[in-house]
Amino acid sequence: MSLRDVDDIDYIGVNILFKRVYVGLFDDLDWRDEEKHQDLLTKKIDRYIRYIRSGKLLLNYPKVRGYEIVVEYVSMHPMTPSGLEFWKSRERVVTDAGYKVHIRGVDVRHSLGISVDKPERVAAEPVEPPALEVLDPDPRMQQLADVADVSYLPPSMPKSGLPQALPLLRRLAMRQAASY
Secondary structure, three states: OOOOOOOOOOOOEEEEEOOEEEOOOOOOOOOOHHHHHHHHHHHHHHHHHHHHOOOOHHOOOOOHOOOEEEEEEOOOOOHHHHHHHHHHHHHHHHOOOOOOEEEOOOOOOOOOOOOOOOOOOOOOOOOOOOOOOOOOHHHHHHHOOOOOOOHHHHOOOOOOOOOOOOHHHHHHHHHHHHOO
């Protein structure tokens, strides 16, 4: 996928360990034409927020119900200082919408055959592992994919079919009431 494909979701990744779903935005453009780049990035982020809020994410991927949603921006090219300032404004838009933001860079020069000097070893903090599982849309939910209203979402499956024990205080209160 590309930043030019503003109407497409680039990827959905799920980290089942941390219960997070990553809605990924892949940016393969350089920042030579900053105005066009910013316009495409704004449109794509707006589409992503609309996709999540419409409930289509949960319709297509019902296993991620209750997971934290993270909009992940993956860039192939370093940002210019003005591009970085612009991205900070987009981060505020996404966080104001109620979602987390994660940004990372990908170096594809090795796969393109471009020689790269290896950097010195730098001590860094541990990083959260990448998505552990990439889900395909649930085929049973395809007929619901056109529904734009979240009120039509199917009920979530119960975690277990076993009856849950009443809390201790409620059981004690019931015993006391029965003994009078």
